[in-house]
Amino acid sequence: MIRSLDSRPEARPETAAPTALRQRLAELRGPTVAPRPLDARALAALAANPGCHRRALLDGAGVDKAALSRALGAPAAFGQSQFAFVRGHAFEARVKADGGAELVRLLRERLGDGSPAPEHVDLPDLAAAGPEGRTARTALALREATAAGRWAVLDHPLLALTVAGTPAYLEPDAVVVHPDGSWTVVEIKSFAMVDGSADSAKVGAAARQAAVYALALEAVAERLGAEAGLVRHRILLVCPKDFSNLPAASLVDVRKQLATTRRQLARLTGVASIAAALPEGTTFDLCLADDGRTSMRPAAELASAVDAVAAAYAPECLAACELAFHCRARSRAADAVQALGRGLRAELGGLTTVGAVLAAASGEAGDPDDPTVSALRRAAALRAQALAGVAG
Amino acid sequence: MSLITTLARLEAVRDGRARPLATVRHRHLAEKPFVFVPLTTAGEAGAPLGAMVGTDPDTPRLLVVPQPRDRDLRSAFLAELAEAMLPYIESYAEGAEYAEDTENTSGSEEPCADAPQLLVPSAAGVEYVRLLGRSMRFRRTAEQDPDAPHPAPPRVPLLGRWLTHFGERARVPGSSLLPAMTQLLGRHWATGQSVLEDQHLGALLAWIDPPHGLTGAEAAARAERERDRDGLLVHPPAGPATDPVFDNKRLAPAIARYDQGRTGAEREIHDLLETQLRPTWDAVWRGVGLLRALPEGAHVADRWKRDRWSYTAHRDRLRAGEPPQPKQDDAVTAARKLGARETAQAQLDAQEALDDPLVMAGRRLAGEAFEGEVTAVVMEYSQAKVPRPRPLVTVRTGDAPHPAEGARLHRALPGGKSQSAEFVAHEADGTLTVRLTGGMGRGKVPEAGSVPEPGDTVCWTLFEHAPRGGPELPDPDRTPWTHGGPPAAAAEAPDPVTAEDLL
Numbered sequence: 001m002i003r004s005l006d007s008r009p010e011a012r013p014e015t016a017a018p019t020a021l022r023q024r025l026a027e028l029r030g031p032t033v034a035p036r037p038l039d040a041r042a043l044a045a046l047a048a049n050p051g052c053h054r055r056a057l058l059d060g061a062g063v064d065k066a067a068l069s070r071a072l073g074a075p076a077a078f079g080q081s082q083f084a085f086v087r088g089h090a091f092e093a094r095v096k097a098d099g100g101a102e103l104v105r106l107l108r109e110r111l112g113d114g115s116p117a118p119e120h121v122d123l124p125d126l127a128a129a130g131p132e133g134r135t136a137r138t139a140l141a142l143r144e145a146t147a148a149g150r151w152a153v154l155d156h157p158l159l160a161l162t163v164a165g166t167p168a169y170l171e172p173d174a175v176v177v178h179p180d181g182s183w184t185v186v187e188i189k190s191f192a193m194v195d196g197s198a199d200s201a202k203v204g205a206a207a208r209q210a211a212v213y214a215l216a217l218e219a220v221a222e223r224l225g226a227e228a229g230l231v232r233h234r235i236l237l238v239c240p241k242d243f244s245n246l247p248a249a250s251l252v253d254v255r256k257q258l259a260t261t262r263r264q265l266a267r268l269t270g271v272a273s274i275a276a277a278l279p280e281g282t283t284f285d286l287c288l289a290d291d292g293r294t295s296m297r298p299a300a301e302l303a304s305a306v307d308a309v310a311a312a313y314a315p316e317c318l319a320a321c322e323l324a325f326h327c328r329a330r331s332r333a334a335d336a337v338q339a340l341g342r343g344l345r346a347e348l349g350g351l352t353t354v355g356a357v358l359a360a361a362s363g364e365a366g367d368p369d370d371p372t373v374s375a376l377r378r379a380a381a382l383r384a385q386a387l388a389g390v391a392g
Numbered sequence: 393m394s395l396i397t398t399l400a401r402l403e404a405v406r407d408g409r410a411r412p413l414a415t416v417r418h419r420h421l422a423e424k425p426f427v428f429v430p431l432t433t434a435g436e437a438g439a440p441l442g443a444m445v446g447t448d449p450d451t452p453r454l455l456v457v458p459q460p461r462d463r464d465l466r467s468a469f470l471a472e473l474a475e476a477m478l479p480y481i482e483s484y485a486e487g488a489e490y491a492e493d494t495e496n497t498s499g500s501e502e503p504c505a506d507a508p509q510l511l512v513p514s515a516a517g518v519e520y521v522r523l524l525g526r527s528m529r530f531r532r533t534a535e536q537d538p539d540a541p542h543p544a545p546p547r548v549p550l551l552g553r554w555l556t557h558f559g560e561r562a563r564v565p566g567s568s569l570l571p572a573m574t575q576l577l578g579r580h581w582a583t584g585q586s587v588l589e590d591q592h593l594g595a596l597l598a599w600i601d602p603p604h605g606l607t608g609a610e611a612a613a614r615a616e617r618e619r620d621r622d623g624l625l626v627h628p629p630a631g632p633a634t635d636p637v638f639d640n641k642r643l644a645p646a647i648a649r650y651d652q653g654r655t656g657a658e659r660e661i662h663d664l665l666e667t668q669l670r671p672t673w674d675a676v677w678r679g680v681g682l683l684r685a686l687p688e689g690a691h692v693a694d695r696w697k698r699d700r701w702s703y704t705a706h707r708d709r710l711r712a713g714e715p716p717q718p719k720q721d722d723a724v725t726a727a728r729k730l731g732a733r734e735t736a737q738a739q740l741d742a743q744e745a746l747d748d749p750l751v752m753a754g755r756r757l758a759g760e761a762f763e764g765e766v767t768a769v770v771m772e773y774s775q776a777k778v779p780r781p782r783p784l785v786t787v788r789t790g791d792a793p794h795p796a797e798g799a800r801l802h803r804a805l806p807g808g809k810s811q812s813a814e815f816v817a818h819e820a821d822g823t824l825t826v827r828l829t830g831g832m833g834r835g836k837v838p839e840a841g842s843v844p845e846p847g848d849t850v851c852w853t854l855f856e857h858a859p860r861g862g863p864e865l866p867d868p869d870r871t872p873w874t875h876g877g878p879p880a881a882a883a884e885a886p887d888p889v890t891a892e893d894l895l
Binding site for chain 1: 400401405406523586640749754
C-alpha cells in the first residue's frame with residue numbers, strides 16, 4: 001500500500017498562505033488580533049453552505065465571529081454547559097485511559113476481520129512547539145507507526161488542511177494506525193448510544209466532522225508519498241453505552257460525507273478572490289477596548305463592512321454559524337423568501353422576495369404564462385375559497 | 393410543503409402574525425390533559441434534572457433532582473414522577489374488561505371509555521419520554537430481585553413501561569396519546585418563519601398570538617433571544633435541554649453549594665428550576681387554549697378511538713403479566729409496526745382532507761381531487777343479468793386532475809359513507825365524465841340522494857377514504873430464517889448497574 005516512506009515529511013506543510021494574502025487577511029481581522037483557528041466543526045458547517053462568501057472570508061481570515069456578532073448587536077446563542085463539558089472530558093479520558101488498548105479493542109471488535117490482537121499499542125509522543133511543529137510531528141509519527149507494522153494510537157494529532165487558500169489546523173480525538181499500515185479516524189462523542197442506536201442528527205454531524213479529518217489525513221498520506229487508500233473510510237465513533245459511562249463503538253461509513261466535503265471545499269471561492277473584491281479599507285477589526293471585550297467600532301460601520309461580503313443565509317445557519325442572527329435580520333429586511341427555508345425557495349422559481357410572490361399570487365404582477373405564477377394564482381384562489389367557505 | 397402552505401407562510405410574513413393552515417382541529421385534545429415539562433442534565437443520557445407536571449394549569453407540581461449525578465436522588469425523583477403520573481394514567485383503566493390484544497377488534501367489544509393524554513412542549517420532549525421509558529422499564533424492584541444492589545422504587549418499572557408505550561404510540565401518524573405542543577400548533581398555523589424556527593415553542597406562540605403592539609417577528613425574536621443583565625434568557629428554552637448560560641452561571645454554583653451541604657441550597661435549586669420550567673408550563677397551557685378555540689374535525693374521534701384501543705391493549709398486556717417491551721423489535725413486530733404506521737398515515741391524509749376544505753384545497757392543487765358543478769346526469773345500467781344503475785355524471789371543474797381512464801374515484805356521501813366511481817373521459821368542452829359504480833343501494837333504482845343532480849357541487853378524490861393496511865404477516869414464531877428466524881423467548885436482562893453510572 002505504501003509506495004515510499006523514504007521521503008522525509010516536509011518541515012512545513014504546503015499550507016502556508018502567500019504573504020500578500022496573509023497580510024490582507026490580517027488587515028481584515030485587525031492588525032493586532034490573533035487569527036482564530038478553523039476547526040473541523042466550522043469546516044463541516046462551511047462545507048454545508050459553500051455559497052456563503054461571508055462565512056468563507058470571515059473564517060478564512062480567522063475573524064472571531066462570536067465577538068463580531070456581539071458587536072453587531074445580534075449575539076449568537078452558542079455555548080456549552082459545564083456539565084456537558086465535564087462529562088465529555090471524563091468520558092474521553094476514560095476511553096483513552098489505558099494507553100489506547102481500549103480503543104484498539106473496540107476497533108477490532110467492530111471490524112471483526114481477525115486483525116491481530118495487539119501485544120503492545122504504540123502511543124507516540126506528539127508534543128511539539130506551535131501548530132506547524134505539531135503537524136510535522138504528527139506526520140512523522142504517522143510515517144513511523146505505519147512502517148512499524150504494529151497497532152498505534154495517536155492521541156490528539158494535529159493535521160493541516162488548506163481551505164480556500166488558507167491553512168486550517170485540525171485536531172481529531174485520535175487516529176489509530178493498523179498493523180497493515182492503514183489509518184482509522186476515531187471520534188469520541190458524549191451523546192449516548194442506547195441499544196446500539198444514537199440520535200441520527202448527532203451521528204450525522206460527527207460523520208461530517210470525521211470526514212474533514214479523513215480528508216486532512218489523505219493530504220498527509222499524499223505528502224508521505226503513500227496512496228490515499230491508506231485512510232480507511234469507516235471511522236470509529238465511540239459513545240457512552242446506554243446510561244453508563246462505558247464505551248460503545250460503531251463503525252460509520254463516511255464515504256458520502258467525504259465526497260460531499262471534498263466537493264464543497266473545492267467549490268469554496270478562494271478567500272483571496274473574495275478579499276480582492278472588497279472595497280479598499282474594509283476591515284472587521286473590532287478595535288477592542290482595554291477590557292478585551294468591548295468593541296469600539298460603531299455597529300453601523302461594522303455592519304456595512306460585513307454587508308460588503310455576500311451571504312447565503314438559510315435557517316440551517318442558525319445551528320451552525322455565530323453570525324446567523326445578523327444574517328437572518330438582513331435576509332428578512334431584504335424580504336428574501338430563503339429566510340423561510342431552502343425548500344420553500346426552490347418551489348418558487350425565479351420569485352425571490354415575499355412581496356414578489358404575493359403580488360404574483362394575487363394577480364398584481366407576474367407573467368401568467370410562467371408555470372410558477374399560474375400555480376401560485378391557482379393556490380391562492382383555492383386557499384381563499386376554502387377560508388371564505390368557513391368564515392361565511 | 394404544498395404551495396398552499398408556502399403561501400400561508402408568506403401571508404404570515406406580510407401580516408406579521410400566523411395564518412391558519414386548518415379550519416378545524418385535526419388532533420384530539422383531552423378535557424384534562426396531563427402536561428409534562430421535563431428538564432435534563434446536559435451531556436448525560438437519562439439524568440433528569442427536574443420536571444413540572446400536572447393537570448391543573450394553576451397548580452403544577454415541581455419535581456427536582458438537586459444533584460443529578462446522585463443515583464439515589466435520581467431514583468427518588470423517578471419514584472415521585474411515578475407517584476404523580478401513574479394515578480392519572482391508571483384512572484382510565486377501568487371498564488372494557490374483554491379487550492383483545494390488537495388495536496382493531498372484530499366483535500362488538502369496546503375499548504376503555506377514555507384514555508390519558510400526556511402533553512409535552514416539543515418533539516424533543518417526546519424523545520425524552522421514550523428515553524425515560526427505556527431507562528426505567530428494565531429496572532428491578534427489591535421485590536422482584538432482593539439481591540439487586542440499587543433496587544428501583546416499586547412503581548418505577550411500571551411507569552417505564554407506560555412511557556415506552558406512549559413514546560411508541562407517538563410515532564403513529566395522527567395519534568394523540570403523547571402529542572408535542574409545537575407539533576400541534578405547527579399543524580394548525582403557518583408562521584412567517586421557517587419550520588426549523590417553529591421548533592421553539594415560545595417563538596411559535598409569539599407568531600400565533602403576538603402580544604399587543606408587536607409583530608410576530610418581533611415577538612418571536614424576543615422569545616428566542618432576549619437576555620437579562622446577567623446574560624440569562626428571559627424566555628428559557630422549552631427543554632428538555634437547558635440554556636448553557638443558566639447551567640454555568642446559576643445551576644452549577646447552586647449544585648456546588650448543595651454538595652457542600654449548605655442549608656438552603658436545595659431550596660435554591662428548586663427555585664432556579666421553577667424559573668426555567670414555569671414559563672414553558674404556561675406556554676403549553678396557552679397553546680391548549682388556542683387549540684380549544686378550533687372546532688374538532690369530524691374524524692378526530694375515530695382516530696382517538698384507535699388511541700383508546702392502544703391504551704386498552706397495553707393495559708391488558710400489563711395485567712396479563714407480560715414482560716417489558718423488548719429493546720429491539722423482532723422482524724415481524726417491526727414490520728407490523730411499520731405497516732400500521734403507513735396505514736395510519738394514509739388514513740390521516742384522507743381524513744384530514746375530508747374534514748377540512750383547506751386541506752382538500754391542497755389535494756385539489758396537487759391533482760389528487762377535484763371539485764365542480766354537475767352539469768348533466770345520464771342514467772345507464774350495467775350489462776349483468778340483474779342490471780345495476782351505473783349513472784354517468786358530467787362535472788365542470790376548474791381543477792386539473794390527471795386520472796387515467798377507468799381510475800377509481802371516491803366521494804363522501806352525506807351519511808359519512810364513501811361512494812365509488814370510475815373516471816370515464818375528459819370531454820372536449822373541458823368537463824369530466826364519471827361513472828358511479830356503488831353506494832346507490834341494492835335496488836334497480838338508486839336510493840334517494842345517492843346520485844348527484846345537475847347544479848350540485850361535488851368533490852371526488854383519487855385517493856381512498858378509508859385505506860386499508862398491507863398483507864398479513866406471519867406469527868412471530870413462524871418468522872422465516874431470512875428475517876432472523878423466530879425471536880428468542882427469554883426476557884431481556886436489566887441494564888447492569890456499574891460504578892460508572894455515578895460520575
